[in-house]
Amino acid sequence: MAEVRPDEVSAILRRQLAGFEKEVDIYDVGTVLQVGDGVARVYGLSKALMSELVEFPHGVFGMVLNLEEDNVGCILFGESSEIKEGDTVKRTGRVASMPVGEQMLGRVVNPLGQPIDGRGPVHTDKIMPIERKALGVVERQPVKEPLQTGLKAVDGMIPIGRGQRELIIGDRQTGKTAVAIDAIINQKYTHTEKAKKDGVKPVYCIYVAVGQKSSTVAQVVDKLQQEGAMDYTTVVAATASDPAPLQFVAPYTGATLGEFFRDSGRHALVVYDDLSKQAQAYRQVSLLLRRPPGREAYPGDVFYLHSRLLERASKLSDALGGGSLTALPIIETQANDVSAYIPTNVISITDGQIYLESSMFNSGIRPAINVGISVSRVGGNAQIKAMKRVAGRLRLDLAQYRELEAFSRFGSDLDKATLAQLRRGSRLVELLKQGQFVPMPVEKQIVSIFTGTNGFLDEVPLEHVQRYEIEFLELMDLKHPDLLQEIVEKKDLTKEITEKLTAIAKEFTESFKASVKVSE
């Protein structure tokens, strides 16, 4: 890099100074009456607007939330330790905004748009306000493209479409974040050339961490980097040590980042992890602003807090570019209580939920998805035809299995049909188990579920089912990649494909059974 010479530096400086116009700056001010706990009351600021950004001394910004007769209540986006009573507060004249753009991909930022990954500043061309009104009915179209999460249980029975809001709900430590991270990692395929040829558009991801431990966020970022997912992901982090106003605002900034892609005809996925903590941060801020508490001490507008956030996830009409923003909010329940205040609120807003149970998790079924009460209101429209064919029976078989599961404890003395259903069900449950960070492409899922729902697994001992799946997929990869590709291209299981698959599966099952006998 050529060195800048000293005389060049003076020339540049002189030019900068010459072009510098001396203007009179006009701004509105107020005086801090009271400050503490992330909230400040300001006297004056008579022309302040709702949700306007105001500037405190020492570079701290705040947002106006309460406009009262004689004072203005602001939340502080920063440390309140250096702000004193009597300090001057300036109006900035703009609403809270977030820098957006492709330059944000691969970065870890805080809700103010400032990078916290130590890799230098982010230079974006565009800034968008974090609070935006969601689109009306005319600008939208129904969800029809699949968003593949890579998890068999989800893509098979609770499919998610691009533009949908699907809630991931469960107790602590049940794998909620794991489901979301797997979904993000699975989008890697959508950014490849092959995906373009197959007609799959790229999905950009945003992971919003609200109120989490910094170590957890670091782990997530690390994992995403390892899997090569950071190239198309932005992480917005408002960790547990950040002031409550930042935690409250973080999901909105994530939505803004996603809307940038949506409005430019592209697809984005935003994960809010988790909204329970955002509701708690909002409760803290509201109580400090002396807004009256309601049920469970949450303010009266906590529903609106989540509804306006989630309404921004949508599929745009073709006239507006056909882009989409999919939302995966996460809610943590206490003792599996989905009838608590916040969970019921968010359930009624989203287009379905993935319910994770700790009992299933503890008995080894991971992902611990309770398919019986998990729902996707978009359903079949978000699946390719091939998957619909294959997974159609899956839900039914599992439901019947669960009904009869109690009887399996009795062991023998059950009629043939019941035994058959129990056999089928238990093998399907085994099949749907999946490791963490190994999302499966859709064609492999289809092939795998095919073996399950068409009875090829019924004769395989339960403890060998997972090995069967691994080896079968290896076989498909090595010997019949063209068949897999055909499924991807045609997006349907035509008669020929089905026949070919049946033949392959039959042959493989025979040889597998033989190998099992030998090993015993």
Add this chain to the structure above:
Amino acid sequence: MRNVRVARRYAMALMTAAGEQKALERTSKDLEAIAGVLNGSREFRVLVASPVVAAKRKSGVFKELFGSRINRETLDFVDLLLQKHREALLLDVIEQFNALRDEKLGIVTVGVTSAIECTPPQQKNLQTSLEQYTGKKVRMHFSLDKTIKGGLLVRIGDTVLDASITHQLEVLKTRFVHGMDV
């Protein structure tokens, strides 16, 4: 927190009453007198603020002090405050009354801060231009502050017109540090 809300209500009531009787000027002078005594005498302030002394006795004190010098209506107003046990807000009420009066008469108080003393012709100039700018009568209030280094800082209510050197230097610094995207 200042009790602006409550003080304002009383001030508005007094304003309306004075307006009806076209006694704005008189009432204003009376209140100034009371404010003067309150600010000047610590004993008087303590007495007024004390919850121990009965309202009747405070009323007596007021009558003796001001009976001859201020109007009946103003005294009645002070009695009202005493009755409602809001006498501690008296200074705030007077402040709000002055603000309301200024608003009614179209006067605005402007604070001008400079690093060096403004000469009388400069002051006159400022007054004229400010009157043009605000479209109201201007009551000037000059003060000195060396930290602004030069230029002027004009404060009209909540709006600040900042032409100080310090501010210019700050803006210049931000421009250099962050590039021209300020």
